Amino acid sequence: MNPNCKKRMGAIRLETMKVVSQQEIAPAIFELLLQGEMVEAMKAGQFLHLRVPDDAHLLRRPISISSIDKANKQCRLIYRIEGSGTAIFSTLKTGDSLDVMGPQGNGFDLSDLEQHSRVLLVGGGIGVPPLLEVAKQLHERGVDVTTVLGFATKDAVILEDELSQYSKVFVTTDDGSYGIKGNVSVVIKKFDNEFDAIYSCGAPGMMKYINQTFSDHPRAYLSLESRMACGMGACYACVLKVPESETVSQRVCEDGPVFKTGTVVL
Ligand SMILES: Cc1cc2nc3c(=O)[nH]c(=O)nc-3n(C[C@H](O)[C@H](O)[C@H](O)COP(=O)(O)OP(=O)(O)OC[C@H]3O[C@@H](n4cnc5c(N)ncnc54)[C@H](O)[C@@H]3O)c2cc1C
Ligand code: FES
Numbered sequence: 001m002n003p004n005c006k007k008r009m010g011a012i013r014l015e016t017m018k019v020v021s022q023q024e025i026a027p028a029i030f031e032l033l034l035q036g037e038m039v040e041a042m043k044a045g046q047f048l049h050l051r052v053p054d055d056a057h058l059l060r061r062p063i064s065i066s067s068i069d070k071a072n073k074q075c076r077l078i079y080r081i082e083g084s085g086t087a088i089f090s091t092l093k094t095g096d097s098l099d100v101m102g103p104q105g106n107g108f109d110l111s112d113l114e115q116h117s118r119v120l121l122v123g124g125g126i127g128v129p130p131l132l133e134v135a136k137q138l139h140e141r142g143v144d145v146t147t148v149l150g151f152a153t154k155d156a157v158i159l160e161d162e163l164s165q166y167s168k169v170f171v172t173t174d175d176g177s178y179g180i181k182g183n184v185s186v187v188i189k190k191f192d193n194e195f196d197a198i199y200s201c202g203a204p205g206m207m208k209y210i211n212q213t214f215s216d217h218p219r220a221y222l223s224l225e226s227r228m229a230c231g232m233g234a235c236y237a238c239v240l241k242v243p244e245s246e247t248v249s250q251r252v253c254e255d256g257p258v259f260k261t262g263t264v265v266l
Contacts, residue, residue: 013102042070127200153173185213204266
């Protein structure tokens, strides 16, 4: 094992990963390529808990794994500058190091999907990146993948071309500046709903819509966000309620970030 990489609480590792490259792919949206040993353990839908390389920032920042290249020990993260932590990440240059905890959380369950299964991916805004690895892996298995992406405006559109290599893609924008005007429901309502599985990640409103629309579907999944502190199940900063229970809760970092529809209160 890499000397920088030590085991911590089960499968969670801490590692100093190398920055291979970074580029801005849309206004304030960055693509960061990292290299390290922990790539070998990564699964689609998991996230990395990144230490901000600045001593004034104590809390790590969670960012989803967007794609995984085990052969080259590289993974790609795509993030938007939200506040001071992500602004600091955007200054990282090729050759810099980054203190990474992960891979963390339960990713998307892609088991049992074979050739000719029909899968729907639904992504919104900066929730689109984790669906890329899902599309890639399903496409490799011969699964028939349909992707519906929703963005606020044309400027925010990301990953359309890449996802088109693995799936049939529909793009919506709220203001109609690109693709179909409206949100993803405009497209989804027209489908026959005969999908074997549904995987989604996006803003809270989109997740509520998917949660309700596919509440009875046996294989519909949401990747959810919450404010995080420890990122490893210990502090309970990231809990969500479970329907009809006052006592049971789910931690986004440890029990999620992927949940089956109907299993948490949104
Ligand atoms: C499981 C998971 C996966 C994520 N994947 C991505 C991704 O792939 N790309 C991306 O752009 N963003 C992603 N986010 C959101 C990202 O973590 C926040 O945008 C980021 O932490 C903001 O940090 P900041 O210092 O720039 O902002 P600040 O507002 O300065 O952050 C202050 C604090 O709030 C926390 N925080 C702020 N916004 C969020 C948020 N939405 N979710 C969780 N914690 C937050 C920060 O971690 C920090 O502790 C993900 C969040 C979660 C929970
Ligand atoms: S962030 Fe601490 S339990 Fe989830």
